[in-house]
Amino acid sequence: MRWRLRALSALGAGLRAPATAPGRASEDGLSGTGGTAPAPDRHRPSPGRGRGDTVRAWTELFRVSALFSVPGDALAGAAAVGRSPGRGTALAIGASLCLYEAGMALNDWADREEDAVDRPHRPIPSGRVSPAAALGAAGLLTAAGLALAARAGRPALAVATGLAATVWAYDLHLKHTKAGPAAMAAARSLDVLLGATASVGAGEGPGTAAAAGTVPGPGRRATPAARTGVAPRTGLDNVARAARPARGLLAAVPAALVLGAHTYGVTAVSRHEAQGGSTAVPLAVLATTTAMGAAVLAADRPARTRSPGPGTGGPGVTVAGPAASGLGAWSPGEHRAIDSHHAPALTSLLLTAVTGAYLRTAGPPLLHAALNPSPPLTQRAVGGGIRAMIPLQAALATRAGAPGSGLAVMALVPLARALARKVSPT
Numbered sequence: 001m002r003w004r005l006r007a008l009s010a011l012g013a014g015l016r017a018p019a020t021a022p023g024r025a026s027e028d029g030l031s032g033t034g035g036t037a038p039a040p041d042r043h044r045p046s047p048g049r050g051r052g053d054t055v056r057a058w059t060e061l062f063r064v065s066a067l068f069s070v071p072g073d074a075l076a077g078a079a080a081v082g083r084s085p086g087r088g089t090a091l092a093i094g095a096s097l098c099l100y101e102a103g104m105a106l107n108d109w110a111d112r113e114e115d116a117v118d119r120p121h122r123p124i125p126s127g128r129v130s131p132a133a134a135l136g137a138a139g140l141l142t143a144a145g146l147a148l149a150a151r152a153g154r155p156a157l158a159v160a161t162g163l164a165a166t167v168w169a170y171d172l173h174l175k176h177t178k179a180g181p182a183a184m185a186a187a188r189s190l191d192v193l194l195g196a197t198a199s200v201g202a203g204e205g206p207g208t209a210a211a212a213g214t215v216p217g218p219g220r221r222a223t224p225a226a227r228t229g230v231a232p233r234t235g236l237d238n239v240a241r242a243a244r245p246a247r248g249l250l251a252a253v254p255a256a257l258v259l260g261a262h263t264y265g266v267t268a269v270s271r272h273e274a275q276g277g278s279t280a281v282p283l284a285v286l287a288t289t290t291a292m293g294a295a296v297l298a299a300d301r302p303a304r305t306r307s308p309g310p311g312t313g314g315p316g317v318t319v320a321g322p323a324a325s326g327l328g329a330w331s332p333g334e335h336r337a338i339d340s341h342h343a344p345a346l347t348s349l350l351l352t353a354v355t356g357a358y359l360r361t362a363g364p365p366l367l368h369a370a371l372n373p374s375p376p377l378t379q380r381a382v383g384g385g386i387r388a389m390i391p392l393q394a395a396l397a398t399r400a401g402a403p404g405s406g407l408a409v410m411a412l413v414p415l416a417r418a419l420a421r422k423v424s425p426t
Contacts, residue, residue, distance in 0.1 A: 159197050293356075
């Protein structure tokens, strides 16, 4: 009789023991807590359940730690067209954040059945967020993003509409096809162009060019800047307003393609993050990442010539145009005045530092994933690629003549790193 009581007691203890949440081990590994966290006893009310769990579920659904990779797109786009960050840039950042989060929610809604098998700990398959709520959030955020873009002008709205269409097409269909990485790359490139378009569109208006001193207004005598084609300083970055906005928008295309190429590689690696097993893809992306970093540094050869006469900058000042795209040649008609002794050297030093940070963030995880293509290391490579987007954006902004924007983007790195310890970006 005594052994029966002991058996029943052991069975009851087993029924009351907390079960291990599926997939929680890898999540806790990312958050730095270590080990496997037990799930709370479902038969008793837990003080941590309720509003706190709801917030946690939505932060996981939105992957909020990856949000910091978004603002740099608009800043890089604004720098590429020779604009200091302004109202249009801020609207572009807001629209990009909304569309990015819409894509995150829609992605989990579309993958809810697949995640129920591969990643049952995700918010939707675990029951913490309903499929209807996730789909509704995707729709509301898409509408909010388009509304913000519309306030920056019709061209910005047109680009944002294309971006939203690409995001929805990728999540609902293209991600499971060979066109998936290309669609994601197109979305990131369009995001850069959204920043460029919004920055130019919001800055244009009656008298804007005249106020900048580039062209004379009605009854206004042409200023020395208008006669020489040199625009005055317009911000901390000393980025001049583009004299020809149409040409300036084309200048953002190379920077958009660079960020798109990086996104293509990250997406290609992410297609193996659940099962692992790919060695060739991380190696190929590592080679591409190294080549892009080298290209950004090799392009740091601006054609600077000393001013030959009055009205072109004066002694000790070099007059040159900003790098049109962050990788291209100087663009005629878009000039700025810079100190020939200090500014170029400091900018080059900053460019080298942020490019090195890009290679250091993306490279080692890709190498580890290539040597051991297991799901955890592949997921780390994807997370490293997402975080590496930030220093790459900073490098492009710095190369385009906006070191202030580059530093502002790099300030997001510690925030993204700290939040990634709590919420996985993948």
